Amino acid sequence: MSGTPGNGTSTDIVIADMEKNMAVVVKEDFDEPPRTSNLKAPNLELVGHKDAVYTVRFSPDGQHLATAGMDKNIFLWDVYGECQNYALLQGHKNAVLEVSWNFDGTELYSVGADKMVCVWDAAYGQLKRKLKGHTSFVNGVDGSKQDDHLLISCSDDGTCKLWDAREREAVKTIAHDFQVTSCCFNEDSTQIITGGLDGIIRIFEANTFTPSIVLPQLSEMITGIRLAPDGGYLMSHSLDACLRVWDINAYFEGSNRCLKLMRGHTQGNSGNLLRCAWSPDLAMATCGSGDGFVYVYDTTTLGIKYRLPGHRSVVNDVDFHPIEPIICSVSSDHSVLLGEILP
Secondary structure: OOOOOOOOOEEEEEEEEOOOOEEEEEEEEOOOOOOOOOOOOOEEEEEOOOOOEEEEEEOOOOOEEEEEEOOOEEEEEEOOOOOOEEEEEEOOOOOEEEEEEOOOOOEEEEEEOOOOEEEEEOOOOEEEEEEOOOOOOEEEEEEOOOOOOEEEEEEOOOEEEEEEOOOOOOOEEEEOOOOEEEEEEOOOOOEEEEEEOOOOEEEEEOOOOOEEEEOOOOOOOEEEEEEOOOOOEEEEEEOOOEEEEEEOOOOOOOOOOEEEEEOOOOOOOOOOOOOEEEOOOOOEEEEOEOOOOEEEEEOOOOOEEEEEOOOOOOEEEEEEOOOOOEEEEEEOOOOEEEEEOOO
């Protein structure tokens, strides 16, 4: 997955073998790029999922990785060293559609096609609580960046729910007219942001649960939204295979909050909810793609910086490491690819 040409020497590919619980090193001859991270090797494949993988998230400290998908399982991996699969979380009765860590990495939240929102102890891999209330597929989840117990979820039932992870009932339900496909908190958790089937991104005040900002309607469904690490911008991906960057500051002056548009990847024939992500310094953006490649965009030039091969089917989700120039992508071909890039 490394994104630059090198000096023509051989390099190692490391495959995390779940049965042996260690990394297997295989020699391959191809151009070796300069090393940019502390990964054991520039490119790794984490093996264990038996079906399509839909979601991936690095822990806040970058030491761990969570992946999940159609096989109903959530895998927790070490990012460094032997890339051990140190926990297998089982509790969902249908596909897991998205995962999110709480702000300090002690809890993991997961949602799925079984209508469930699950709260997990990330250190021990234990299910702490199932939150019930949605009446259809739960598409998205996000943990508060300020409070270690608050989370939100969104569903095909047309609602976004605010939860306290210590309670079984939702704190508040925000109704929409159409299916809600993605959700996130703003930086200080005073706002809840949703996107959905109607192509509209709405920003709700968390104290009144009324929309304070409604972004212009897009022609296609929103498949993913992601808050920038600095909290001032929002990225969206939609079914028209466009990445957009929005200014969501309350005191924005101007008529068009859509600041940037990036395109070049494909949605393909997949109806999957392709997600998107920012690099920690906001210099790069990435998203899923229907053609099996991982596209990394330069957010200044808006051009494609890397087109990374390796998957054999739809790339559903991609995430940047919070500290190092590392990227992880997951695909409908059951694969999880972890690799370093040039920053």
